[in-house]
Amino acid sequence: MTHRVRRAALRRAAAVVTVGLMLATGLVAASPAQAEDTDLVVNGGFEDGLTGWFVNNGNATDSATLSLTADAHTGSSAVLVTNRATTGSGPMQDLSGRVQAGQTYALTARIKYENPNGPATKQFFATMHYGAATYTNLVSVVATKGQWAQFNGTFTIPAGQNVSTARLFFETPWTSTPSADPEVHLMDFKLDGVSVVGAAPPPAPSKTIEVVGKLPGEHNPLIGHKFGADGFGFVHDGRVYLYLTNDTQGYAPDPVTGVSPGINYGDINQITVISSADLVNWTDHGEIQVAGPNGVAPFTANSWAPGMARKVVDGEEKFFLYYANNGSSSNVITGDSPLGPWCSERTSTLIDGRTPGAEDVAWKFDPAPFVDIDGEPYLYFGGGPASTSMPPAERFNNPKNLRVIRLGDDMVSTEGTAAVVDAPVAFEAAQVFERDGRYYLSYSSHFGGNDFGGNQTPLPGYPGGGQIGYLISDDPMDWPKETYAGVLFPNQSQFFGAGTGGNNHQSVFEFEGRYYFTYHAPTLNKRINGNTTQGYRSPHIQELTFNPDGTIQQVVGTYAGVDQVRDLDPYRVLEAETFGWSKGIATTKVAGGSAEFGDAAPNLVVRDIDNGDWTALSSVDFGGGARSVTAKVRPLASGGSIQIRLGGVTAPVVATIPVDAPLGEWTELTAELDGVAGVHDVYFTYAGPQGADLFELDTWDFETGAGPEVPVTVSAQARCLGGEAYVAVRARNDHEAPVDVVLETAYGQRTVTGVAPGANAYQQFKTRTPAVSAGVATVRVTAEGVEGTTVRTAEYPAADCGD
Ligand SMILES: [Ca+2]
Ligand SMILES: [Ca+2]
Ligand SMILES: [Ca+2]
Numbered sequence: 001m002t003h004r005v006r007r008a009a010l011r012r013a014a015a016v017v018t019v020g021l022m023l024a025t026g027l028v029a030a031s032p033a034q035a036e037d038t039d040l041v042v043n044g045g046f047e048d049g050l051t052g053w054f055v056n057n058g059n060a061t062d063s064a065t066l067s068l069t070a071d072a073h074t075g076s077s078a079v080l081v082t083n084r085a086t087t088g089s090g091p092m093q094d095l096s097g098r099v100q101a102g103q104t105y106a107l108t109a110r111i112k113y114e115n116p117n118g119p120a121t122k123q124f125f126a127t128m129h130y131g132a133a134t135y136t137n138l139v140s141v142v143a144t145k146g147q148w149a150q151f152n153g154t155f156t157i158p159a160g161q162n163v164s165t166a167r168l169f170f171e172t173p174w175t176s177t178p179s180a181d182p183e184v185h186l187m188d189f190k191l192d193g194v195s196v197v198g199a200a201p202p203p204a205p206s207k208t209i210e211v212v213g214k215l216p217g218e219h220n221p222l223i224g225h226k227f228g229a230d231g232f233g234f235v236h237d238g239r240v241y242l243y244l245t246n247d248t249q250g251y252a253p254d255p256v257t258g259v260s261p262g263i264n265y266g267d268i269n270q271i272t273v274i275s276s277a278d279l280v281n282w283t284d285h286g287e288i289q290v291a292g293p294n295g296v297a298p299f300t301a302n303s304w305a306p307g308m309a310r311k312v313v314d315g316e317e318k319f320f321l322y323y324a325n326n327g328s329s330s331n332v333i334t335g336d337s338p339l340g341p342w343c344s345e346r347t348s349t350l351i352d353g354r355t356p357g358a359e360d361v362a363w364k365f366d367p368a369p370f371v372d373i374d375g376e377p378y379l380y381f382g383g384g385p386a387s388t389s390m391p392p393a394e395r396f397n398n399p400k401n402l403r404v405i406r407l408g409d410d411m412v413s414t415e416g417t418a419a420v421v422d423a424p425v426a427f428e429a430a431q432v433f434e435r436d437g438r439y440y441l442s443y444s445s446h447f448g449g450n451d452f453g454g455n456q457t458p459l460p461g462y463p464g465g466g467q468i469g470y471l472i473s474d475d476p477m478d479w480p481k482e483t484y485a486g487v488l489f490p491n492q493s494q495f496f497g498a499g500t501g502g503n504n505h506q507s508v509f510e511f512e513g514r515y516y517f518t519y520h521a522p523t524l525n526k527r528i529n530g531n532t533t534q535g536y537r538s539p540h541i542q543e544l545t546f547n548p549d550g551t552i553q554q555v556v557g558t559y560a561g562v563d564q565v566r567d568l569d570p571y572r573v574l575e576a577e578t579f580g581w582s583k584g585i586a587t588t589k590v591a592g593g594s595a596e597f598g599d600a601a602p603n604l605v606v607r608d609i610d611n612g613d614w615t616a617l618s619s620v621d622f623g624g625g626a627r628s629v630t631a632k633v634r635p636l637a638s639g640g641s642i643q644i645r646l647g648g649v650t651a652p653v654v655a656t657i658p659v660d661a662p663l664g665e666w667t668e669l670t671a672e673l674d675g676v677a678g679v680h681d682v683y684f685t686y687a688g689p690q691g692a693d694l695f696e697l698d699t700w701d702f703e704t705g706a707g708p709e710v711p712v713t714v715s716a717q718a719r720c721l722g723g724e725a726y727v728a729v730r731a732r733n734d735h736e737a738p739v740d741v742v743l744e745t746a747y748g749q750r751t752v753t754g755v756a757p758g759a760n761a762y763q764q765f766k767t768r769t770p771a772v773s774a775g776v777a778t779v780r781v782t783a784e785g786v787e788g789t790t791v792r793t794a795e796y797p798a799a800d801c802g803d
Helices: 002-025 392-397 523-529
Strands: 037-039 065-069 078-082 091-094 104-112 121-130 134-144 149-156 166-171 189-199 229-236 239-245 270-276 282-289 304-313 316-325 329-335 368-371 377-382 402-407 414-421 426-435 438-445 468-473 484-489 507-511 514-521 538-544 573-575 581-583 586-594 598-607 614-621 626-635 640-646 653-659 667-676 679-687 695-704 712-721 724-733 739-745 748-755 760-766 775-783 790-796
Touching (some): 104 121, 121 149, 304 368, 377 414, 438 507, 484 514
Parallel strands (some): 712 790
Antiparallel strands (some): 065 078, 368 377, 468 484, 573 695, 626 695, 640 679
């Protein structure tokens, strides 16, 4: 529904500039139309129990009991309101986000009261509670005792009314001391058939990132379709999991300007999880609803700066996800796997003002667990302003705002007293790893100012503002200032330029014998909005290398990132929400488990697929040859298709999957992939009618079918002729019999039949431009007596033939 509305809105916007075209192509049928009126009340007839309803809680004294009654006006049930404490005590529904200022709505409902000692008639109100304390009576009715009365009226929300919270409830007229005459003011009543009909709610603005946020060939940021900060790397079973503060949660780009208000950490109560077995192709596992009323730990409000640990507790392998409940406390939830499912073993926060040794820590946040090789678990945390009792120079240089405490064997309790981590110029983000029997603690440095004794110059060698420093110790509990070892990463703005400064938060993990350093930088935000960024951060990884004495070589931040540690094996079910690069798509969690990661793991689908959008997998090893690829797809519009290309988004199409199944149903569609062999970047490009939401994608499944192949040697070159760029492609027949060859580039295709053994098929494709960027040519070869097609690719470099 939301989708359809949004599409219609987009079409309306497009109509302004392309009316002529639309008339010419007959698309005018999609002309602007008033959105249809909609009933904005959920379960207004109480046929679905009390879903959507709760007791008005506008004042602390409001209270009542809601239950279902079979004495319904319509259908088989209505709500019965009893034990009313105030005149406002009645059933309420939250209409926030559904009603709009300036709009007129029609309200109907049925109400009945029956108390024998009550008055013969009684007035009731339908009332809206806006924001903190604005109450507006919308419609009233005078009911006759024992009979269903009908609310039937309209109301217009004033144009200037803030409707960011708007809650509808039913009540009796106000009096300050209703308990003086409860039969008149606090009678039980029944309610049924509630409806508020009016303009459909405005669609939520799209959060889809339309730019290519991670450029093909580059490995930072890790993902280009959403944000994520404070990454914590965790290795389990051959995969790297990265847990991230969900910066996308409050991202709300203006539909016209594309600019979002600045990040508001208070909006964030989810943790984003991505994982990879190769450090380039990342799977989006979606968000964990950690905090807030519907969170795993509803007694916390926020979930920032996650940290993850594994431990066998009472013979059971468990996973513990620590997070900051804003600056006030830290907490932990427990998972059966790195992907959940999650539960809370606690009913109050793990680290807070009551934690011994943490009393003086201003911000009891950024919890980073560390389980030593002997199984002893520790938690590092803390940050923020230094104690004002220190002299200014000490507040600046040695603020003593970080802590370490032993965790209980259950991982969800602490033991003993927290010890000070005396990290120079410390601000936040303590994290520990072990290497060769020594412990390394990295942390983020502060930016000076009043919280740290005013602006001062750090002691020689101490970090400047917003850098990552580190300490080396022999004891995970003992961190005097003498363990300080230097700056391991300067501020990210030094590498990524204007708009990328600000805070940082790092982790170090070991994966297959190498050490890696995670950090964040608002580089995707910069690609969307230029140098004026709004604070939305993206995860990055660089390799961490050591000097012979164990100190760390300072990390250089790059868009190139780290090497892909292994090729991707395509011969299994792959989640479509795994990709190395993407453009214009979004993901969403769907019901049911993951085909690749198991029933207990969340499953996502790729959505918001428009003509021209694409996703790509880096370094896929097809080995001796692929036979086919199958997409699990849900068509949303007719005429869509998926093209498979090797090596680039404009490379020749090697296979096409027409998405021509029934709309709205999940279907598996297959295309032949005869002869695609060896290692390639695989691009899935999506095509279909412009302006249509084409389809959703769940999984890919490649089948191997290595058959006999025709031996050929292929090459491609870019060259200049008379100031114009050409792409030349050559295929030599290494087979013992003649072959047919199709040479193809982005600039054309040529078929050469009957190429003799040892001879070449050759074509020079005219680009009709003075310059050509690097690309990939495809060669398809067939021979009599050999089944199928042999497909080979050849890369060519860029050429500039201008001047
Ligand atoms: Ca009913
Ligand atoms: Ca899109
Ligand atoms: Ca999926």
